[in-house]
Amino acid sequence: MTAALIEARALGKSFGPTPVLRDVNLSVEAGRGAAVVGANGAGKSTLIRLLAGLSAPSPGAAMLFGEPARSLEPALRRRVGLLSHQSFLYPNLTARENLEFYATLYGVEGVRAAAIEWLERVALGAAADARVRGFSRGMEQRLALARAMLARPDVLMLDEPFAALDADGAALAAALVREAMDRGCAVLASAHSAAALEELGFAVLTLSRGKLLRAEPSAMRQSAARASLARQVS
Amino acid sequence: MSGRGVRLGLGLVTGALMLVALYMVFVYVPTEADQGIVQRIFYFHVPCAWVAFVSFALVAIAGIFYLWLGQQVWDDLGYAAAETGMVFCTLVLVTGSIWAKPIWGAWWTWDSRLTTTLILWLLYGGYLMLRAMAGDSEQGARFGAVVGIVAAIDVPIVIVSVRLWRTIHPAVLVTRQGGHGLEDPRMVATLLVSLAAFTALFIWILCLRFVTLRMHTRLGALARSLALAEAAAQDS
Amino acid sequence: MNSFTAVLRKDLLLEVRGGQSTVALGALSLLVLVVLVFAFNPGGGEQGAEAAAGALWVALVFSGMLGATRAVSAESENGCIRALLISPLDRAALYAAKLAAAFIFMAVAEAASIVLMVLFFNLEFDARVMRLVPAVLLGALGFAALATLLAGISSRLRGGDLVLPLLAVPMFVPALIAGVKASAAALGGAPMGEFAVWLKVLVAFDVMFVAAGYLLFEYVAGEE
Numbered sequence: 286m287t288a289a290l291i292e293a294r295a296l297g298k299s300f301g302p303t304p305v306l307r308d309v310n311l312s313v314e315a316g317r318g319a320a321v322v323g324a325n326g327a328g329k330s331t332l333i334r335l336l337a338g339l340s341a342p343s344p345g346a347a348m349l350f351g352e353p354a355r356s357l358e359p360a361l362r363r364r365v366g367l368l369s370h371q372s373f374l375y376p377n378l379t380a381r382e383n384l385e386f387y388a389t390l391y392g393v394e395g396v397r398a399a400a401i402e403w404l405e406r407v408a409l410g411a412a413a414d415a416r417v418r419g420f421s422r423g424m425e426q427r428l429a430l431a432r433a434m435l436a437r438p439d440v441l442m443l444d445e446p447f448a449a450l451d452a453d454g455a456a457l458a459a460a461l462v463r464e465a466m467d468r469g470c471a472v473l474a475s476a477h478s479a480a481a482l483e484e485l486g487f488a489v490l491t492l493s494r495g496k497l498l499r500a501e502p503s504a505m506r507q508s509a510a511r512a513s514l515a516r517q518v519s
Numbered sequence: 520m521s522g523r524g525v526r527l528g529l530g531l532v533t534g535a536l537m538l539v540a541l542y543m544v545f546v547y548v549p550t551e552a553d554q555g556i557v558q559r560i561f562y563f564h565v566p567c568a569w570v571a572f573v574s575f576a577l578v579a580i581a582g583i584f585y586l587w588l589g590q591q592v593w594d595d596l597g598y599a600a601a602e603t604g605m606v607f608c609t610l611v612l613v614t615g616s617i618w619a620k621p622i623w624g625a626w627w628t629w630d631s632r633l634t635t636t637l638i639l640w641l642l643y644g645g646y647l648m649l650r651a652m653a654g655d656s657e658q659g660a661r662f663g664a665v666v667g668i669v670a671a672i673d674v675p676i677v678i679v680s681v682r683l684w685r686t687i688h689p690a691v692l693v694t695r696q697g698g699h700g701l702e703d704p705r706m707v708a709t710l711l712v713s714l715a716a717f718t719a720l721f722i723w724i725l726c727l728r729f730v731t732l733r734m735h736t737r738l739g740a741l742a743r744s745l746a747l748a749e750a751a752a753q754d755s
Numbered sequence: 756m757n758s759f760t761a762v763l764r765k766d767l768l769l770e771v772r773g774g775q776s777t778v779a780l781g782a783l784s785l786l787v788l789v790v791l792v793f794a795f796n797p798g799g800g801e802q803g804a805e806a807a808a809g810a811l812w813v814a815l816v817f818s819g820m821l822g823a824t825r826a827v828s829a830e831s832e833n834g835c836i837r838a839l840l841i842s843p844l845d846r847a848a849l850y851a852a853k854l855a856a857a858f859i860f861m862a863v864a865e866a867a868s869i870v871l872m873v874l875f876f877n878l879e880f881d882a883r884v885m886r887l888v889p890a891v892l893l894g895a896l897g898f899a900a901l902a903t904l905l906a907g908i909s910s911r912l913r914g915g916d917l918v919l920p921l922l923a924v925p926m927f928v929p930a931l932i933a934g935v936k937a938s939a940a941a942l943g944g945a946p947m948g949e950f951a952v953w954l955k956v957l958v959a960f961d962v963m964f965v966a967a968g969y970l971l972f973e974y975v976a977g978e979e
Binding site for chain 3: 586638641642644645646648649652653658661662664665666668669670672673676677679680681683684
Binding site for chain 2: 297299301302303304307341494495496
């Protein structure tokens with residue numbers, strides 16, 4: 286039984302008097318994926334922010350690598366990747382410059398080579414030296430995904446990873462996530478609908494009125510079956 | 520409630536000290552030779568200044584504890600100290616102005632002590648505006664703490680630089696030409712009593728304000744618990 | 756390349772790419788100086804030197820506020836500040852990089868201001884103007900340190916643009932006094948002793964505020 290890399294224990298968060306998250310319990314181990322599904326405003330982004338350490342839990346605990354996410358030491362921060370609905374990209378820098386900057390911050394060996402490699406992987410090689418300001422939403426999303434993953438994190442948190450992606454882009458994203466999980470990364474993703482994530486073998490959790498609920502057992506069996514079928518085919 | 524008892528006790532002590540101080544300032548102490556009756560305002564002006572500066576230090580200390588320990592009570596104390604200190608700081612400027620007009624013929628003088636107090640007043644004002652703008656949030660408390668600490672660090676260097684820039688504030692009293700300090704022991708006594716009275720007044724008002732802020736904090740926590748309980752009830 | 760250098764280099768690159776901050780700061784300084792020439796209507800000599808010194812520092816304060824705001828808000832587009840916060844980047848290094856960027860913008864604007872001041876106030880480009888330089892640089896560093904910390908706060912608040920000048924100006928007063936006095940002493944050809952005293956005040960101010968910013972920035976930058 287490997288230790289959970291991403292963990293929420295009795296996690297709650299209120300904005301003013303309004304509770305957004307209540308008693309959320311969640312754990313994701315290395316190589317596994319959890320999908321959090323819910324309507325707009327259900328609290329998916331808040332949950333990810335808490336687990337990324339951007340927000341403080343009240344009450345409860347949000348942990349990464351067994352440590353509180355809010356006060357993670359730099360050595361552990363290096364192993365965390367976050368994709369938000371904000372792109373975290375500098376519009377006046379080129380795609381390459383954005384990746385090189387973040388690669389430097391994350392202590393990646395061979396910053397230039399890593400940037401080129403990841404640009405190719407998200408099919409943005411041709412746009413390497415174009416400024417992000419001129420990118421379409423889909424291109425931005427792909428670059429943001431590359432940004433989140435280029436340091437080969439052991440924990441990946443993705444807020445609506447397939448948003449604004451066409452079929453090709455989504456397939457690319459799915460392949461990258463699959464590859465991360467195969468090398469032992471724990472992944473937490475949020476989405477409106479679970480379909481694409483279920484196919485990747487994610488456990489599906491629904492966020493409703495602040496509480497996290499497991500999916501129905503029959504649906505779980507179905508998704509497990511689909512996941513193993515997908516692995517056999519590929 | 521012992522809390523209420525303490526506040527009442529403080530209020531009574533303050534009232535008593537104030538009555539004694541007022542008697543001493545207006546009846547007991549002799550009129551100063553050069554400046555006349557107006558000089559009596561000195562016995563209000565100086566204690567208010569003392570309180571304003573002490574309160575400022577309190578805001579900074581509360582800020583340090585808040586950032587270190589993360590407990591809301593420290594922020595409530597700091598905010599209460601800022602509001603209370605602001606009142607006394609304003610009084611220093613007003614009494615200083617009232618004193619200045621008959622003595623030096625101008626409503627305002629840029630001497631070192633008044634200028635420093637003006638800067639202090641602006642810093643207080645900035646702090647309060649910041650808190651008003653940030654609203655009732657953890658972020659507001661954190662920003663307030665940072666500003667309070669930085670402002671307090673600033674004050675000593677303000678004092679030094681302003682003093683280098685100017686000094687025409689009179690020596691505490693001029694009882695004769697070129698005189699220095701408080702000559703008459705009755706004046707010393709009056710000043711000390713007034714100091715005690717204003718300190719008591721400050722502590723009393725601070726307590727009242729602090730208690731109000733604590734209640735506000737507790738109400739917030741109760742509202743949150745209520746909302747959680749309601750949501751839980753709707754689950755089932 | 757370490758993180759501090761990476762962030763600073765990125766900010767300077769963005770500036771060169773059309774950030775327009777140094778241009779805006781230079782333009783603001785120019786306008787301020789023009790207004791003050793009309794306000795003071797300076798003659799030459801001693802009075803002219805005092806007016807020139809004062810005008811220079813008013814321009815420094817106004818352009819400094821703009822510079823710090825710009826340096827800090829470069830991170831607000833697309834939420835980049837959050838990416839920086841969850842990265843291994845040390846908060847103090849982030850502060851140092853923002854401070855350095857603001858200081859560089861200000862230094863460039865100050866160079867332009869000094870030139871304009873000599874022109875507008877009918878002074879000469881001589882050794883006395885050279886003596887201004889250390890005072891102005893120290894003042895710019897102190898103001899950058901102060902304003903970067905405060906801009907971290909004001910950029911997070913709705914309508915926070917008022918907060919920065921409201922707090923920065925009274926806090927800067929000691930350095931402003933010292934800077935104007937030092938500059939007037941330099942321009943008026945005063946003996947080194949007086950000049951040195953005011954420089955010491957500026958140095959003390961800088962040390963305190965850089966240290967304070969370094970220690971306190973993490974409390975300002977953290978998310979709610």
